[in-house]
Amino acid sequence: MGQVLVLGLVYGVIYSLFAVGIVLVYRGSGTINFAQGEIGTFGLFVAWWFTTAHHLPWIIGAVAALVMAAALGAGFEWAIVSHMVEANRVSVAVATIGLLAFLVAFEVRFFEGGNIRKMVAPIRGTGWSVFGVVVSPTQILSLLAAGALAAGLALLLKKTDFGLGVLAAAQDPVAVRLVGIPLARVSAFVWGLGAAVSVLGALFIEPTIGVFTPGFASEMFIKGLAAAVVGGLTSLEGAFVGGLLIGFVEVGANRVFDFPGVKMFSILFVMLLVLLVKPDGLMEGFKFRRRALA
Amino acid sequence: MTEPLLAVEGLRAGFGATTVLHGVEFSVNEGEIAGIFGLNGAGKSVTMKVLAGVVPSRGGRITFAGQDITRLSAEKRVAAGMGHVPQGRQVFPDLTVAENLRLGAYLLRRKDKARAASLLDGVFDRFPVLAERRDQLAGTLSGGQQASLAVGRALVNEPRMIFVDEPSAGLAPLVVQELFATLKQVATSGVTMVLVEQNVSFGLQLADKAHILQMGRIVYSGEVGALDQQALAGYLGIGRMLGGVTSSALAGRRAPSPSPAINGSAAATSAEGEDRVPRSQRRRQARATSGS
Numbered sequence: 001m002g003q004v005l006v007l008g009l010v011y012g013v014i015y016s017l018f019a020v021g022i023v024l025v026y027r028g029s030g031t032i033n034f035a036q037g038e039i040g041t042f043g044l045f046v047a048w049w050f051t052t053a054h055h056l057p058w059i060i061g062a063v064a065a066l067v068m069a070a071a072l073g074a075g076f077e078w079a080i081v082s083h084m085v086e087a088n089r090v091s092v093a094v095a096t097i098g099l100l101a102f103l104v105a106f107e108v109r110f111f112e113g114g115n116i117r118k119m120v121a122p123i124r125g126t127g128w129s130v131f132g133v134v135v136s137p138t139q140i141l142s143l144l145a146a147g148a149l150a151a152g153l154a155l156l157l158k159k160t161d162f163g164l165g166v167l168a169a170a171q172d173p174v175a176v177r178l179v180g181i182p183l184a185r186v187s188a189f190v191w192g193l194g195a196a197v198s199v200l201g202a203l204f205i206e207p208t209i210g211v212f213t214p215g216f217a218s219e220m221f222i223k224g225l226a227a228a229v230v231g232g233l234t235s236l237e238g239a240f241v242g243g244l245l246i247g248f249v250e251v252g253a254n255r256v257f258d259f260p261g262v263k264m265f266s267i268l269f270v271m272l273l274v275l276l277v278k279p280d281g282l283m284e285g286f287k288f289r290r291r292a293l294a
Numbered sequence: 295m296t297e298p299l300l301a302v303e304g305l306r307a308g309f310g311a312t313t314v315l316h317g318v319e320f321s322v323n324e325g326e327i328a329g330i331f332g333l334n335g336a337g338k339s340v341t342m343k344v345l346a347g348v349v350p351s352r353g354g355r356i357t358f359a360g361q362d363i364t365r366l367s368a369e370k371r372v373a374a375g376m377g378h379v380p381q382g383r384q385v386f387p388d389l390t391v392a393e394n395l396r397l398g399a400y401l402l403r404r405k406d407k408a409r410a411a412s413l414l415d416g417v418f419d420r421f422p423v424l425a426e427r428r429d430q431l432a433g434t435l436s437g438g439q440q441a442s443l444a445v446g447r448a449l450v451n452e453p454r455m456i457f458v459d460e461p462s463a464g465l466a467p468l469v470v471q472e473l474f475a476t477l478k479q480v481a482t483s484g485v486t487m488v489l490v491e492q493n494v495s496f497g498l499q500l501a502d503k504a505h506i507l508q509m510g511r512i513v514y515s516g517e518v519g520a521l522d523q524q525a526l527a528g529y530l531g532i533g534r535m536l537g538g539v540t541s542s543a544l545a546g547r548r549a550p551s552p553s554p555a556i557n558g559s560a561a562a563t564s565a566e567g568e569d570r571v572p573r574s575q576r577r578r579q580a581r582a583t584s585g586s
């Protein structure tokens with residue numbers, strides 16, 4: 001039981017990070033950036049290039065990857081999404097799948113992505129034993145980082161005018177422009193932040209999993225998506241709760257049942273169960289309303 | 295003669311293959327209240343949106359405070375001194391009253407926080423109900439309170455000119471009178487105003503100039519005092535509508551029948567006093583009548 005809690009927390013926090021990125025973009029633009037996970041993988045390639053290939057410290061690789069992801073997310077919004085304001089939201093989501101395909105192709109072509117790689121951990125060390133599970137310093141760090149991110153986001157969104165503008169843009173994208181808020185900057189920020197959070201998740205989970213290849217973080221992204229949906233897709237609190245729930249269920253199911261693929265089965269099961277019982281997600285009190293552009 | 299504060303020349307706009315505005319022309323002098331009247335679907339709201347910069351123009355020119363703003367983004371126009379009270383109010387429903395007002399002052403707060411704070415106090419003085427409910431979510435306010443919030447949100451940025459689209463829609467006559475008294479005060483305090491009202495008898499009480507919009511063209515512009523009843527009836531297709539204008543009793547009673555509004559259904563909405571009907575429902579009603 002203790003092991004399930006510890007491992008569930010370690011994985012769940014990472015799914016929470018991916019879910020937070022998904023919720024940010026969904027609230028800001030009413031759509032899902034399916035490339036977000038792969039931007040995380042791409043961030044690993046960038047970080048690997050700095051750290052392993054060029055022997056620079058972890059932090060340099062991590063910062064470079066985060067900057068790259070933020071630029072990629074914001075740039076995609078600026079170049080493509082902002083020109084699709086009138087378009088169906090599904091069309092925008094399909095456009096992000098184009099970016100996903102491009103990133104995978106790029107990784108294969110320029111990083112010889114077929115080779116299996118390892119990314120170094122931010123902190124070395126043997127770690128501590130908790131309930132019979134060895135918890136690495138990286139895993140502790142990822143918990144701290146997720147907590148700091150949650151607190152930072154809450155502060156940003158509620159305490160700053162810009163953050164309040166991000167929340168308002170999700171409620172009425174026309175009205176924010178009528179009060180003088182630069183909507184283009186708000187959207188680009190949200191897409192950039194969503195992408196950067198994916199890199200954070202990928203950097204922290206990679207040492208636990210061990211190796212990465214193209215598509216690595218897209219699998220995490222799918223679980224993050226399940227977590228976001230379980231949390232209601234619009235609630236940041238829901239994203240954290242959903243991520244932890246998916247983490248516990250996945251690890252728990254893997255202990256109880258012993259057959260290949262049990263993790264994905266269990267996630268599907270939880271997702272369907274939540275959607276049947278509470279179709280608007282666990283955090284349905286905080287509803288998101290989209291106004292027609294009337 | 296001094297330059298008008300706002301000059302609109304040959305403004306064209308549309309959606310897809312349809313053209314909605316076919317060369318709208320009018321100007322507004324500093325300190326004036328310009329009323330834009332017209333039947334449902336004439337293009338009043340589209341005109342307001344093009345002036346705000348949230349619907350692109352397809353031709354023509356907009357000059358504001360001596361500056362050609364035709365190509366300016368909506369945000370830059372707000373920075374130049376425009377304020378908006380859009381149709382349907384469009385307050386941020388899941389933010390509190392105080393947060394809505396803080397966003398209204400988004401640009402001013404970046405320049406001068408102290409000035410923004412004093413303007414906020416001014417808005418709370420003008421609308422005590424907003425001060426009382428500052429921590430309430432805007433989506434839970436009544437229609438009249440949301441209208442006050444929308445006006446307040448435009449005023450906290452210290453605009454030179456505000457654009458108000460159908461503030462009376464869905465409000466009880468008494469609430470409308472109160473709101474109009476406030477708008478009158480705002481205008482007296484030196485804010486120039488463009489007011490769209492489909493309830494002409496309300497609108498004419500407030501406006502100095504009237505511009506009548508018909509199928510995307512201004513067909514009449516002039517002093518409200520010079521408008522004769524016949525002409526108005528001719529443009530808007532109804533008679534007797536000035537009957538209620540001079541009568542202040544209009545405020546206290548249910549709208550008379552035949553109604554003073556341009557179309558009957560709108561009068562019915564404002565007469566029911568349904569201050570608390572959810573907005574979605576009001577929208578549906580509005581849409582249902584827009585074909586007339």
Ligand SMILES: Nc1ncnc2c1ncn2[C@@H]1O[C@H](COP(=O)(O)OP(=O)(O)O)[C@@H](O)[C@H]1O
Pocket residue numbers: 293309314332333334335336337338339340341
């Ligand atoms: N977003 C839009 N897409 C297509 N047509 C529109 C849109 N907005 C308004 N219209 C059309 O433009 C015309 C004028 O609308 P509007 O300005 O809202 O009328 P009103 O004078 O009642 O405010 C109507 O025929 C309406 O159907």
Ligand SMILES: [Mg+2]
Pocket residue numbers: 338339340381460
């Ligand atoms: Mg209208």
